[in-house]
Each structure stands twice: as structure tokens, then as C-alpha cells.
Amino acid sequence: MSEIQFEIDGQQVTATDGMTLLDAAQAEGIYIPTLCHHEKLEPFGACRICIVEVEDRGWTKLVVSCVYPVQNGIIVRTRSEKVDRIRKTIIELLMAHAPDAPQLLEMAKEYGAVPDRYEKDPSFCIHCGLCVRYCAEVTQKHALGFVDRGINKEISFVPEVAAKECPDCKECFPLCPTSYLQAAYVYAQSLSFPTA
Amino acid sequence: MEMDKVDQIIEKYNGEASNLLQIMLDIQSENNWLPKEALARVSEKLSVPLTRIQHIATFYKAFSLVPKGRHKVHICVGTACHVRGATRILDTVEDSTGIKPGETDLDLKFSVETVNCLGCCALGPVMEVDGKIHGKMSPNKTTQALETYE
Numbered sequence: 233m234s235e236i237q238f239e240i241d242g243q244q245v246t247a248t249d250g251m252t253l254l255d256a257a258q259a260e261g262i263y264i265p266t267l268c269h270h271e272k273l274e275p276f277g278a279c280r281i282c283i284v285e286v287e288d289r290g291w292t293k294l295v296v297s298c299v300y301p302v303q304n305g306i307i308v309r310t311r312s313e314k315v316d317r318i319r320k321t322i323i324e325l326l327m328a329h330a331p332d333a334p335q336l337l338e339m340a341k342e343y344g345a346v347p348d349r350y351e352k353d354p355s356f357c358i359h360c361g362l363c364v365r366y367c368a369e370v371t372q373k374h375a376l377g378f379v380d381r382g383i384n385k386e387i388s389f390v391p392e393v394a395a396k397e398c399p400d401c402k403e404c405f406p407l408c409p410t411s412y413l414q415a416a417y418v419y420a421q422s423l424s425f426p427t428a
Numbered sequence: 429m430e431m432d433k434v435d436q437i438i439e440k441y442n443g444e445a446s447n448l449l450q451i452m453l454d455i456q457s458e459n460n461w462l463p464k465e466a467l468a469r470v471s472e473k474l475s476v477p478l479t480r481i482q483h484i485a486t487f488y489k490a491f492s493l494v495p496k497g498r499h500k501v502h503i504c505v506g507t508a509c510h511v512r513g514a515t516r517i518l519d520t521v522e523d524s525t526g527i528k529p530g531e532t533d534l535d536l537k538f539s540v541e542t543v544n545c546l547g548c549c550a551l552g553p554v555m556e557v558d559g560k561i562h563g564k565m566s567p568n569k570t571t572q573a574l575e576t577y578e
């Protein structure tokens with residue numbers, strides 16, 4: 233495994249080939265905010281909160297650090313005027329869906345996001361995919377998945393599998409940033425697999 | 429849908445998970461829609477979780493998870509057809525079939541959908557049934573055309 237040297241927030245860091253920027257930063261104790269990241273799961277790149285600025289041979293671009301591989305000689309800025317501004321907008325957009333999510337409220341404070349900047353569309357789920365991916369990758373029970381697409385995308389339980397697996401598992405419950413998962417579970421259960 | 433038929437389709441693609449989409453398309457065109465039992469069978473034979481199949485089946489417009497009629501009626505409501513009176517054609521179709529866009533009648537005869545352009549604006553207003561274009565429609569011609577389908 234070859235070593236990769238680059239800079240994050242003015243600090244020289246060494247990482248191994250194949251790591252992501254987020255991995256490297258976390259290994260060095262440099263904080264980058266995340267929502268859809270989970271150490272046990274494959275990188276997903278859904279929430280975009282972990283966006284950072286990368287300077288490569290004089291060119292600056294914005295990348296999503298949880299899915300961007302480390303690279304020799306780049307200069308990474310986890311906070312800058314631009315990163316902060318964009319992160320603020322991402323938080324505001326997510327808050328249109330999940331206005332009361334504790335993690336979002338906290339981030340909103342940090343980045344000065346205005347919770348009701350965008351018209352409310354409380355679908356509550358922010359499509360972080362933590363529940364779906366945890367069920368597929370870690371517990372490998374595949375009790376719930378995404379259905380539909382775009383603005384209609386939502387999580388959906390497969391009743392037969394959920395009835396059998398979920399009551400004794402529920403490991404995904406604490407992962408949901410918005411509590412929508414718990415609500416969706418109760419709803420699906422009462423409709424399609426009521427237990428006495 | 430008979431499970432034998434589903435098995436045959438799966439067999440045709442050697443039961444490979446990489447052919448999942450093609451298998452689903454074949455079931456869709458064979459049966460007009462994807463019954464849950466058929467998808468459960470595919471899931472089992474290909475060792476692909478039902479959640480994944482469910483995601484694909486809801487992602488593409490080509491799939492339907494509810495029964496579809498024998499005849500697919502598409503009413504163009506694009507700009508050109510709209511100004512040429514597509515609403516009246518749609519009203520007529522709704523009256524004579526008894527269903528609205530997105531619905532299928534109880535006898536599984538018709539499924540009605542609106543579309544945004546069929547690419548033959550000069551023929552507007554256009555109604556397409558099972559891929560056949562009926563151009564320059566009037567409410568009268570629409571009723572007559574629908575009556576020719578069994």
C-alpha cells in the first residue's frame with residue numbers, strides 16, 4: 233500500500249491509497265460534519281454535509297469528502313467562506329424536510345442556517361440511507377429498502393421480512409437522524425404485520 | 429401469472445442476478461404487470477433481496493406493480509395537443525372507459541395514461557392505443573376508435 237501525503241487545514245497528513253478524505257481527516261482527529269456516514273457502512277455520499285474544498289495544482293473544487301479518494305499533494309480546506317456558505321444551504325434544504333432533527337438543529341447553530349429559509353415540506357426522511365444500508369450491509373436482513381425516485385422516494389418495509397426480523401432487531405432505530413424511521417416502522421407494522 | 433412462466437424466463441437468463449432488469453422486463457411484457465409472487469420467485473431464484481427488486485420496480489416507469497389493462501391508451505396533453513383540444517379528448521376517454529389517467533378498469537380492458545408529447549404534434553390532438561397513433565381526434569372519433577378494441 234502506497235502512502236499518500238497531502239494537507240488538510242494547513243496540517244500535513246499521511247494516508248494510505250484508497251482511503252477517502254473523510255477517513256484521512258478522522259484518522260488525524262480533524263472534524264468534518266457528516267449525517268449519512270457510518271463507520272460500518274460503505275460510503276454513500278447522500279447528505280453532502282461533508283463537502284470540502286480541494287485545491288489541486290492551483291485549481292479549486294468542491295468535493296464530497298466521504299466519497300473522494302485521497303490524492304498526493306492536494307490542499308484540503310474543511311472550512312472556508314465558500315464551504316461554510318454551501319454547507320449552510322444544504323442544512324437549510326434538509327431542514328425543509330426535517331425541521332426538528334437534533335443533528336440539523338445543532339449544525340444550523342454552527343453555520344448560521346435559517347431553519348425556515350425554504351418552504352416546509354415535512355417528509356421527515358432525508359434519504360440518508362442509514363437504515364436501508366445498515367439492514368442490507370450489517371444485519372443483512374433486507375427488511376426495508378427505498379422505493380420510487382426523486383421527490384417521491386421513500387423507505388418501505390417488506391412486510392414478510394420485517395414481521396420476522398424487525399421485532400428482535402431494531403438496530404437501525406438509533407441511526408435515523410430524524411426519527412422518521414421509527415414512525416414508518418410503527419405505521420408499517422400496524423398496517424401490514426400487526427402483532428397481538 | 430403462472431410460476432412456470434416465471435421460471436422459464438429466469439431459466440432463459442441462466443438465473444443470473446446480473447440479468448435481473450431483463451428478467452423483470454420480460455415478466456412485465458409477458459404479463460403486463462409484476463405480481464408480488466413473481467417478484468418473490470425472482471428474488472429467491474436469483475438470491476437478490478426483495479428490497480432491491482422493489483426499488484427497481486418502483487424506479488422505472490416501464491414497470492407496474494398493479495394490474496394493467498389489455499390496451500394501453502395514451503392521451504397526449506403536450507402543448508400542441510393541448511391547444512388543439514386534448515382536454516376534450518381526455519374527457520371523452522374518461523367518460524367512455526369510466527377511468528381516469530393512471531387507472532385501469534375492472535375488466536382489465538383499458539389502462540389510461542396522459543403523456544407529454546408523442547412527437548407528432550401536426551396530428552394533434554393525438555391518442556395512442558397499444559402503440560398505434562390516432563391523429564386529429566375529435567370526441568366522436570375517440571369514442572368510435574375505443575369501441576373497436578375488445
Ligand code: SF4
Nearest residue numbers: 357358360361363408
Ligand atoms: S428513515 Fe431516517 S435513517 Fe432511514 S433514510 Fe430516512 S432519514 Fe435516513
